[in-house]
Amino acid sequence: MRKTQDATLAQCKALSLSFNKKFCELQASVDSLASKIVDIRADNTSLRNELSTLNNSISVIESDVGKLPSSSGDNIPQLLQELSEREKCSFNAIVHGLIESSATIPTERLSDDLQHLSESILPLAMSLPADVKMIRLGRTFGKNPRPLKVIFSSKITSQQFIK
Template sequence: MSTTNKSKSPMITTGSKPATRSGTPTNGDLMQAITGMQASQSSQFRELQMSLASVTKQLADLKSDNLVLRNEVSSLAARIAILETDHIVPANDDLPTKVLREISERNSCDLSVIAYDVPESSSSSPNQRIIDDTTELSKALSSINTTLPTDIKVVRLGGHLSKKPRPLKLIFKSKDEAANLLLKFRQSIRNGCNISNSLRLVRDKTSLERQLLRSSHAELERRKQAGELNLVVKYINGVPSVTRMQPKNGAAGQR
């Protein structure tokens, strides 16, 4: 039985490239994806830089606030030590408690300003008295081109013990409003502005500050009666103290 060998035909190839399979990314697709990733990373980096700058600023503000608080605590501790020396505050009262109480009261006082010599309303209506007091105060402040906020609260302090107007407490919504009013008032006084009705504005004081001030004035009177001259109450490191008046420029050389 004979077998026949069949020769296979050779495959014919051409010079053309094989077709790209469907879904395979091209170089253009890859470059577009890389560009998109770079843009996204650049955006995220900018956001990170902005966040870092914000955190850095907040940290600086926190350090500043902490320094102010530490200084206030040191000042309060010094005042309390003076009070305890003068036997004004019982020695068995806990110092940290007094410091915290003073800080809390100080924060409240920072919202307030005390006004003196503001004509007092004679109305029997509480609401009308508030309106009259606010109007009188606004008139007095008009001489320094200052207007009061509409949401301010005014309260008369003390009872009717004399014909003199009672002090008027101004309570603001923010510490900045109270501080700005005091600053503008003091600048006007230094510039020789004629304040109507002999108006006086001072910052509100805590109970401890009032005790210290009364103690200093009592000491001033005792020393004056003992024959000491040229004494005055002056704030030194935030604490009222009795000290001698410094001679004015030129007076020291006159003998």
């Protein structure tokens, strides 16, 4: 009978140690969760403040929209012209700092510009398409070269040149 009591006591002691270990693990988990809750509350407060700021900004923008002049039929042609101009510009690239020809004949200047531009992009493993058009912008001023407007036949070619 003493042996069964000792065995029962040993089992109770082992169970008690196991429960204590599990309780300590549970307590550590609860402490971890409590600290995470504090962090989440701080984040929540921060998000609420940001949301309030955004709502105020939206209110200001919405009130300003009412102050804008209404779009009338007179603005539509102007808008279409602006869109058309932007579309045309997407075919162009502007090159700055390219040596300007000293030739007086326009075709020679164009030929020189084409040669200088081709030489400039050669190290980049690029070449100019055959149908490219070029125009010097502005007037000659001192020794600084004028920008060169390069007009391509497509947007894709222009974008590839710019990249």
